Amino acid sequence: MSNNVYGVVLAGGIGSRMGNMEKPKQFLDLGGKPVIIHTIEKFAIHPGLKEVLVLSPRAWVSYTQDIVRKYLPSGKAVTVLEGGATRNETIMNAIRYIEGKGELEEDTIIVTHDSVRPFVTHRILEENIRFAGEYGACDTVIPATDTIVESRENDQITDIPNRRFMYQGQTPQSFRAKKLKELYESLTSQEKEILTDACKILVMKGEHVHLVQGETFNIKITYPYDMTVAKALLGLEEKEC
Amino acid sequence: MLNTVYQLVRPRRFEIAFEDITMDQEHILVRPTHLSICNADERYYQGKRSEDILRQKLPMALIHEGIGRVVYDPTGTFQVGEKVVMIPNTPFEEDEVVAENYLRSSKFRGSSMNGLMQEYVETTADRLVRVPEGMNDLVAAFTEMVSVCYQATSRFDRTAHARRETIGVWGDGNMGYITALLLKFRFPQCRVYAFGVVESKLSDFSFVDGTYLVSDVPRDLRVDHAFECVGGNAAGQVINQIIDYINPEGTIAILGVSEDPVPINTRMVLEKGLRILGTSRSGREDFQGLVELYRKKPELPEYLEKLIGAVVPVKSISDMVTAFEMDIHKAMGKTIMVWD
Numbered sequence: 211m212s213n214n215v216y217g218v219v220l221a222g223g224i225g226s227r228m229g230n231m232e233k234p235k236q237f238l239d240l241g242g243k244p245v246i247i248h249t250i251e252k253f254a255i256h257p258g259l260k261e262v263l264v265l266s267p268r269a270w271v272s273y274t275q276d277i278v279r280k281y282l283p284s285g286k287a288v289t290v291l292e293g294g295a296t297r298n299e300t301i302m303n304a305i306r307y308i309e310g311k312g313e314l315e316e317d318t319i320i321v322t323h324d325s326v327r328p329f330v331t332h333r334i335l336e337e338n339i340r341f342a343g344e345y346g347a348c349d350t351v352i353p354a355t356d357t358i359v360e361s362r363e364n365d366q367i368t369d370i371p372n373r374r375f376m377y378q379g380q381t382p383q384s385f386r387a388k389k390l391k392e393l394y395e396s397l398t399s400q401e402k403e404i405l406t407d408a409c410k411i412l413v414m415k416g417e418h419v420h421l422v423q424g425e426t427f428n429i430k431i432t433y434p435y436d437m438t439v440a441k442a443l444l445g446l447e448e449k450e451c
Numbered sequence: 452m453l454n455t456v457y458q459l460v461r462p463r464r465f466e467i468a469f470e471d472i473t474m475d476q477e478h479i480l481v482r483p484t485h486l487s488i489c490n491a492d493e494r495y496y497q498g499k500r501s502e503d504i505l506r507q508k509l510p511m512a513l514i515h516e517g518i519g520r521v522v523y524d525p526t527g528t529f530q531v532g533e534k535v536v537m538i539p540n541t542p543f544e545e546d547e548v549v550a551e552n553y554l555r556s557s558k559f560r561g562s563s564m565n566g567l568m569q570e571y572v573e574t575t576a577d578r579l580v581r582v583p584e585g586m587n588d589l590v591a592a593f594t595e596m597v598s599v600c601y602q603a604t605s606r607f608d609r610t611a612h613a614r615r616e617t618i619g620v621w622g623d624g625n626m627g628y629i630t631a632l633l634l635k636f637r638f639p640q641c642r643v644y645a646f647g648v649v650e651s652k653l654s655d656f657s658f659v660d661g662t663y664l665v666s667d668v669p670r671d672l673r674v675d676h677a678f679e680c681v682g683g684n685a686a687g688q689v690i691n692q693i694i695d696y697i698n699p700e701g702t703i704a705i706l707g708v709s710e711d712p713v714p715i716n717t718r719m720v721l722e723k724g725l726r727i728l729g730t731s732r733s734g735r736e737d738f739q740g741l742v743e744l745y746r747k748k749p750e751l752p753e754y755l756e757k758l759i760g761a762v763v764p765v766k767s768i769s770d771m772v773t774a775f776e777m778d779i780h781k782a783m784g785k786t787i788m789v790w791d
Binding site for chain 2: 241242243248251252254255256257281282283286328329331332333336423427443444445
């Protein structure tokens with residue numbers, strides 16, 4: 211496996227204005243620690259990752275640095291960077307950082323992950339590193355349990371794909387960083403707007419994106435309901451979201 | 452960090468739970484790699500413990516035999532990536548006389564605290580021992596079981612009188628095999644006889660000085676000391692046979708676990724002046740002594756390779772169930788879960 215592997219934790223979103231703001235979900239408390247810290251810890255502890263890059267909205271960079279310092283032991287290579295305007299731009303910021311260090315090689319791998327998925331496991335990270343190395347890219351998924359209904363005009367069904375072939379995307383998504391950068395830069399600005407998912411860029415360009423088996427509990431904490439589920443998974447009593 | 456713990460919630464049912472781990476300056480984190488199933492785990496899994504015990508102990512992560520790799524060590528004792536054996540006994544006090552594994556205050560993984568079926572195991576430096584370089588992972592996985600026999604032979608050495616021409620080991624299963632093997636390696640001058648019920652199993656005891664079916668033991672055969680490695684419902688019969696064949700003032704070490712009280716021929720225990728030595732589990736000293744023996748005598752782990760049974764890659768709960776179900780049907784040997 212490549213020794214040149216970076217964890218890229220996407221703390222997403224443009225962030226809120228200072229003042230009367232709502233705290234982004236990744237900074238909410240889950241069992242005594244911000245959600246994002248649980249996620250960073252999983253990355254920081256994985257021996258296959260040489261450095262963990264945390265991409266945070268501009269307004270939250272210092273805050274993220276502060277909580278990383280507070281909760282993570284010293285000596286762990288965690289660097290907080292500013293995210294971009296879109297998810298892909300944020301990933302590009304991480305790749306530019308690696309390039310700036312002179313470490314963007316053919317075999318450099320990035321394991322990108324939503325900061326609000328703190329239940330990611332060692333096995334999922336391990337397989338992401340392995341398959342990104344072997345195939346160039348991989349995406350973490352679980353088989354779809356609900357029937358997927360397609361509606362192109364949003365008022366009637368245009369298709370019901372066979373569920374057997376449907377999966378729900380989770381993260382991490384992992385890539386050979388140099389290749390992803392080249393492909394991204396080859397897109398027109400219109401394509402960049404449409405292709406919001408990094409794996410989709412590779413699929414559109416005919417590249418192999420391998421599947422990594424996710425976990426049903428690798429949930430994304432997006433809505434208050436998700437926080438209730440996360441607290442229940444941790445055996446905590448729900449008080450507020 | 453949200454650590455995934457795979458707990459047995461009721462017989463034959465594992466479920467996932469999460470526990471928060473804080474990376475502090477004292478605790479080491481180990482990623483389990485090879486976990487070995489013990490009969491004690493099976494008794495919980497199959498619901499063979501009493502209702503009361505099951506109610507009291509479950510949910511709990513099983514498994515107390517296993518190795519892993521260090522992923523975080525703030526104490527600097529181990530390098531990240533080093534392969535270690537995890538010691539399941541966890542003492543909370545020290546005692547000048549009573550060994551750590553007999554202190555009533557000690558906890559034990561997979562019995563009174565969560566076992567090793569976890570994403571990461573949080574432990575301390577004194578609960579870890581380095582795996583010797585080049586050692587087979589599948590054998591290293593059941594080091595704990597071997598350390599229990601190591602402790603039994605050490606206690607025997609401290610307790611039994613000096614006449615040790617012949618030692619009998621009753622039991623043709625894993626425990627009997629390991630105990631007989633350790634006796635031959637640690638006390639090579641002694642003649643070791645193995646006693647069992649299955650001839651084909653006894654034929655694997657190639658290193659002993661004689662094997663006997665318990666139904667066909669020569670009437671005039673005598674042993675100076677004996678180890679009982681059977682347990683269960685047959686424990687009484689076995690112990691009473693040992694009492695018949697042991698020389699006066701001999702020591703009987705009992706290793707086999709029985710759920711029910713066992714009636715034994717106390718009249719002959721008294722008449723022969725026998726010593727009965729209970730022995731269970733092990734502590735850090737035993738692990739260290741055993742690993743040192745592995746280093747000095749590499750042919751010892753080679754003999755133990757014979758005990759590797761099913762090797763099951765595990766990355767989901769259904770794989771865990773597969774491993775435990777396969778283990779039930781084994782004739783002999785250890786079922787190892789390769790923890791993926």
